[in-house]
Amino acid sequence: MTTLGSTLLPWLVALPLVGAALVPIVARHDARRAGGLTFAVALATTALASILVAQLASQGPFSADLGGWTAPYGIELRFDRFAAWTMPLAALFAFVIPFSWRYLDGTLPRERWAPFYALLLLNLGGLLGFSVTGDLFNLFVTMEVVSLSSYALVAVAGRGVAAWAALKYLLLGAVSSLLVLFAVGLLFALTGSLNLADVSARLAAAEPSGAALLALASLAVAFLVKAAVFPLHVWLPDAHAIAPSPVSAVLSGLVVKVGIVGLLRVLQLAAGTGIALEPLNAVLMVLGATAIVMGAFLAIFQDDIKLMLAYSTISNIGYIVLGIGLASPFALIGAFVHVFNHALIKVTLFLAAGAIIHQTGYRTLSDLHGVARRMPQTAAAMAIGAVSIVGLPPTAGFVCKWYIALGAFEADQGGYGFALVFGALFIFVYYVRMLDAFFFRAPVRPEVAAAVEAPWSMRAPVLVLAAACLVLGVLGGIPIGFVEPAVVDLLAALGR
Amino acid sequence: MKTFALVLVLVVAATMVIGIAGLPPHGDPDGPIHTHVGARYLERGVAETGVRNLVTAVLLVYRGFDTFLEVVVIFTALVAVLALPSATRRPPPARGESTAAPRRGSDDAVPVSPVVFFVVRLLAPFIAVFALASLYRGHVTPGGGFQSAAIIGAMMIALGLVFGREHAARLVPHGAKAWLQALGPLAFAIIAFVGWRLTGAFLGFPADEAAHALREAMVVVLEVAIAVGGAVILAQLFMALDAPS
Numbered sequence: 242m243t244t245l246g247s248t249l250l251p252w253l254v255a256l257p258l259v260g261a262a263l264v265p266i267v268a269r270h271d272a273r274r275a276g277g278l279t280f281a282v283a284l285a286t287t288a289l290a291s292i293l294v295a296q297l298a299s300q301g302p303f304s305a306d307l308g309g310w311t312a313p314y315g316i317e318l319r320f321d322r323f324a325a326w327t328m329p330l331a332a333l334f335a336f337v338i339p340f341s342w343r344y345l346d347g348t349l350p351r352e353r354w355a356p357f358y359a360l361l362l363l364n365l366g367g368l369l370g371f372s373v374t375g376d377l378f379n380l381f382v383t384m385e386v387v388s389l390s391s392y393a394l395v396a397v398a399g400r401g402v403a404a405w406a407a408l409k410y411l412l413l414g415a416v417s418s419l420l421v422l423f424a425v426g427l428l429f430a431l432t433g434s435l436n437l438a439d440v441s442a443r444l445a446a447a448e449p450s451g452a453a454l455l456a457l458a459s460l461a462v463a464f465l466v467k468a469a470v471f472p473l474h475v476w477l478p479d480a481h482a483i484a485p486s487p488v489s490a491v492l493s494g495l496v497v498k499v500g501i502v503g504l505l506r507v508l509q510l511a512a513g514t515g516i517a518l519e520p521l522n523a524v525l526m527v528l529g530a531t532a533i534v535m536g537a538f539l540a541i542f543q544d545d546i547k548l549m550l551a552y553s554t555i556s557n558i559g560y561i562v563l564g565i566g567l568a569s570p571f572a573l574i575g576a577f578v579h580v581f582n583h584a585l586i587k588v589t590l591f592l593a594a595g596a597i598i599h600q601t602g603y604r605t606l607s608d609l610h611g612v613a614r615r616m617p618q619t620a621a622a623m624a625i626g627a628v629s630i631v632g633l634p635p636t637a638g639f640v641c642k643w644y645i646a647l648g649a650f651e652a653d654q655g656g657y658g659f660a661l662v663f664g665a666l667f668i669f670v671y672y673v674r675m676l677d678a679f680f681f682r683a684p685v686r687p688e689v690a691a692a693v694e695a696p697w698s699m700r701a702p703v704l705v706l707a708a709a710c711l712v713l714g715v716l717g718g719i720p721i722g723f724v725e726p727a728v729v730d731l732l733a734a735l736g737r
Numbered sequence: 738m739k740t741f742a743l744v745l746v747l748v749v750a751a752t753m754v755i756g757i758a759g760l761p762p763h764g765d766p767d768g769p770i771h772t773h774v775g776a777r778y779l780e781r782g783v784a785e786t787g788v789r790n791l792v793t794a795v796l797l798v799y800r801g802f803d804t805f806l807e808v809v810v811i812f813t814a815l816v817a818v819l820a821l822p823s824a825t826r827r828p829p830p831a832r833g834e835s836t837a838a839p840r841r842g843s844d845d846a847v848p849v850s851p852v853v854f855f856v857v858r859l860l861a862p863f864i865a866v867f868a869l870a871s872l873y874r875g876h877v878t879p880g881g882g883f884q885s886a887a888i889i890g891a892m893m894i895a896l897g898l899v900f901g902r903e904h905a906a907r908l909v910p911h912g913a914k915a916w917l918q919a920l921g922p923l924a925f926a927i928i929a930f931v932g933w934r935l936t937g938a939f940l941g942f943p944a945d946e947a948a949h950a951l952r953e954a955m956v957v958v959l960e961v962a963i964a965v966g967g968a969v970i971l972a973q974l975f976m977a978l979d980a981p982s
Binding site: 248251252255258259261262263265266269305306307308309310313314315316353355356357359360363366370376378379382383385386389390392393394396397399423427429430431432433434435443450451452454455456 | 752753755756757758759760761768769770771772773774775777778798799800801802803805806807809810812813814816817818819820821822915916918919922923926929932933936937938939940941942
């Protein structure tokens with residue numbers, strides 16, 4: 242049965258990848274064309290993603306059998322509600338790319354623009370592929386596309402620290418990728434299949450074995466590294482802080498979510514196999530709560546605004562992982578909604594920070610005193626982002642954190658609910674510090690006192706994204722209603 | 738700290754070994770890998786795909802999308818290297834430095850021994866022929882696009898080492914370089930589109946006997962694109978290396 246959705250689904254992945262291959266060709270005479278083409282591809286991909294989400298809303302989840310081979314003999318792409326809720330991530334690329342146009346001027350020599358934009362599109366294609374694939378080996382390959390392009394995007398910034406940060410990222414990322422490959426091998430040996438649903442069914446039919454447990458554990462650890470869950474986060478702060486700001490936005494907002502989507506796939510894989518998930522959930526709860534508090538705590542000591550945002554990502558991933566570990570309906574809904582909401586907020590914050598750094602040349606709080614006087618719009622966007630990430634109503638961050646907190650009490654784990662509130666207080670402290678420095682201090686640097694607002698191609702994405710943070714707070718019920726059926730299905734499959 | 742790391746490594750390794758020990762016996766004909774998906778590939782692979790080398794059949798026909806992404810990974814590696822600071826051309830000589838000073842680089846860093854020079858020159862055509870043979874016979878015998886790419890790429894790198902990069906760079910026409918390096922992903926996209934128009938499935942291959950020649954042509958296009966694109970990327974990765982200073 243071919244429907245519009247299953248026909249278009251493979252092109253969702255292919256479009257950005259082919260676009261990436263075309264970028265160096267189109268830009269070989271004029272590097273500036275790279276940015277335009279990349280933007281067009283990102284917009285087209287977003288449009289395609291919207292059609293797919295509309296299809297899902299009207300007819301439910303659907304699959305595409307690639308090459309016409311039915312699963313498990315061929316590769317299946319599966320568009321379920323979890324995959325669908327990651328589709329707005331493509332739209333965030335459409336904001337990051339125009340921001341990069343002017344940002345790259347003076348940051349990156351022209352002959353490296355085309356590879357830079359190509360890497361962004363490869364990253365997007367890999368992310369979308371990872372979200373929609375229903376095949377274990379395909380999951381690994383798409384993850385590699387995402388990871389490889391991410392390592393390079395970190396290293397783009399320069400030699401010194403950037404090279405070291407990228408190397409550290411590469412080494413830890415490679416260990417994580419190898420664990421995934423190892424697990425794929427084990428699962429294939431156990432079941433003779435690579436299709437996720439088929440592997441799950443065959444594991445459920447066989448007796449639970451140590452090898453299956455090892456495979457699922459390897460996958461879980463690998464994805465925890467990719468998600469930078471404390472204490473597996475060591476690669477993240479440097480990599481996210483040193484990268485060019487548009488890249489930081491993509492890495493911190495979007496790429497870490499590969500780990501989260503991966504974890505959800507592990508849960509789907511384990512559902513019905515009879516393997517007890519309580520130990521995994523217990524670990525996730527402890528790690529999540531620790532990450533919330535430690536990420537926020539470490540962020541307080543940062544003077545560099547991008548480093549601070551990077552630590553804040555660790556804290557926010559903690560919220561999501563805690564929500565998954567709690568495994569109650571409210572907590573899972575909150576966790577999954579936060580996958581996109583955090584991406585939106587973090588992209589807003591990193592782009593706003595990027596605009597400020599680009600216009601003033603300074604990146605530490607102590608140098609940026611009083612920047613709001615000269616860049617009121619960007620600073621206001623930053624403030625909205627900060628309020629959102631703290632989780633105050635009526636912003637996009639509030640909805641998710643509220644649901645996760647409710648979920649903690651629902652799961653009779655009130656202690657974690659308090660950890661969550663406690664973490665939010667820490668987060669509040671460091672964002673108040675930032676807002677205080679930006680809004681209420683007198684400039685100490687002449688460059689800051691003389692700064693002007695960023696050009697419109699940088700300012701507009703920041704302002705629109707900040708507005709979206711507010712809109713998603715007011716209309717928070719829509720994403721919750723959207724992911725709820727998927728969470729109910731997952732919990733039913735897990736026997737809860 | 739070192740002791741802790743050692744203990745951790747041992748514990749992880751022991752866990753992995755124990756886990757692997759629980760797998761079905763290696764080579765057991767009744768094992769899941771021989772009775773489920775693999776069995777169908779062996780049984781019907783040749784008939785369904787028209788490709789006599791079953792590895793190629795799985796690689797390009799049953800699981801072509803994976804191979805598309807693998808080709809994208811190789812392309813990503815090249816773009817990644819080109820995006821890095823060290824990959825850009827050598828900076829122009831600083832002011833004060835004589836422009837007439839000999840340029841550093843592989844060309845004149847170490848003189849090449851006449852033996853190496855002769856052997857590489859002698860072997861290059863044979864290597865090229867071998868690469869073509871493994872490409873041409875790829876859908877029947879072991880071999881194929883990836884192997885051929887590695888062989889041609891290695892040949893170009895060997896020539897670059899002996900003749901200097903400037904000479905080797907001429908093997909890849911400058912104007913066509915941007916196209917050639919993207920050949921793999923682009924060919925997959927085109928074949929995927931053609932397959933979609935013909936069969937209704939992304940990367941589908943027409944199954945009926947009448948379309949046998951067309952199906953074969955599609956496989957050959959993919960193999961050639963993988964070989965040429967891969968070789969050009971390998972050669973470019975080598976060219977992009979910074980000359981030792």
